[in-house]
Amino acid sequence: MIVADQKPLNELKSLTRGGENVLVVGCGTCVTVCFAGGAREAAITASSLRMAFKLDGNSRQVSDVTVQRQCEWEYLDQIAEQVKEADVVLSLGCGVGVQAIAEHFPETWVVPGLNTSFMGMPTEQGVWAERCAACGDCILGLTGGICPIARCSKSLLNGPCGGSEGGHCEVNPETPCAWQLIYDRLTGMGKLDVLMEIQPPKNWRAARDGGPRKIVREDLRLAKEEE
Amino acid sequence: MEHVRNILQQIGLEPERVEMVNLSSAMAGEFVAAATQMTERIKTMGKNPLRSDLLGDRHTESER
Numbered sequence: 001m002i003v004a005d006q007k008p009l010n011e012l013k014s015l016t017r018g019g020e021n022v023l024v025v026g027c028g029t030c031v032t033v034c035f036a037g038g039a040r041e042a043a044i045t046a047s048s049l050r051m052a053f054k055l056d057g058n059s060r061q062v063s064d065v066t067v068q069r070q071c072e073w074e075y076l077d078q079i080a081e082q083v084k085e086a087d088v089v090l091s092l093g094c095g096v097g098v099q100a101i102a103e104h105f106p107e108t109w110v111v112p113g114l115n116t117s118f119m120g121m122p123t124e125q126g127v128w129a130e131r132c133a134a135c136g137d138c139i140l141g142l143t144g145g146i147c148p149i150a151r152c153s154k155s156l157l158n159g160p161c162g163g164s165e166g167g168h169c170e171v172n173p174e175t176p177c178a179w180q181l182i183y184d185r186l187t188g189m190g191k192l193d194v195l196m197e198i199q200p201p202k203n204w205r206a207a208r209d210g211g212p213r214k215i216v217r218e219d220l221r222l223a224k225e226e227e
Numbered sequence: 228m229e230h231v232r233n234i235l236q237q238i239g240l241e242p243e244r245v246e247m248v249n250l251s252s253a254m255a256g257e258f259v260a261a262a263t264q265m266t267e268r269i270k271t272m273g274k275n276p277l278r279s280d281l282l283g284d285r286h287t288e289s290e291r
């Protein structure tokens with residue numbers, strides 16, 4: 001899932017300044033399950049803003065609505081009326097959701113209510129950890145299902161580095177060394193020989209280094225006349 | 228509870244306005260103590276400034 005974190009209320013106040021009618025838009029997918037921007041958080045954010053504005057002595061309107069997925073036009077169509085009435089939309093979606101609103105409603109001023117952090121998973125109640133950096137050329141098959149791009153602080157392909165100590169990373173001792181994890185897992189499974197295979201250089205053009213990425217599936221596209 | 232207090236603080240209200248106490252039905256004394264403590268605390272802090280009937284006063288005061 002995409003994991004995000006809420007921005008402080010003061011920042012939200014400043015981002016929405018100038019708008020008399022603020023619409024907080026939550027998203028029912030990733031940010032709901034990481035407790036950052038679902039229906040519950042949208043309602044709490046809206047009422048926190050109402051209280052804060054009231055204490056500041058102004059009577060700005062704040063309402064909230066949550067869509068199933070902010071990153072798809074179909075779901076955004078459902079809130080078109082509310083968006084039109086708002087002076088500013090405070091999106092509690094990830095960065096994709098914010099941009100989808102901006103793109104779908106060109107006349108609307110939209111601001112982010114979250115800091116989109118990473119792609120990861122909950123490792124225990126209340127703790128989320130990064131797992132994938134969307135490099136576009138997945139090598140988990142060579143590393144025992146542990147990603148050195150996202151989980152090694154230096155994204156090394158030939159780790160561990162000299163700073164790996166007792167299973168911990170030198171960049172942050174609280175981070176397990178990804179290469180130690182890889183080595184331990186492959187050893188345990190009797191597959192250490194995987195690491196001995198000579199690999200061609202990784203294709204970084206499939207990552208962010210090649211500029212913004214796009215996937216086109218011709219088989220799924222609507223035929224020209226149907227569009 | 229930490230989260231709620233944090234939200235209250237960010238809004239500009241005293242976080243101490245909310246408190247959670249775990250008690251069983253056999254803890255009458257503790258219940259009375261907690262209720263008394265909370266009542267005293269709220270009395271010291273004053274009424275909720277967000278109540279609209281009080282908000283007017285508050286702003287008139289700050290404008291004076």
Ligand code: SF4
Nearest residue numbers: 132133135138139147
């Ligand atoms: S190798 Fe690339 S695609 Fe695979 S998990 Fe790591 S970052 Fe994600």
Ligand code: SF4
Nearest residue numbers: 152159161169177178
């Ligand atoms: S200690 Fe391990 S995780 Fe940290 S940078 Fe070195 S190889 Fe990567």
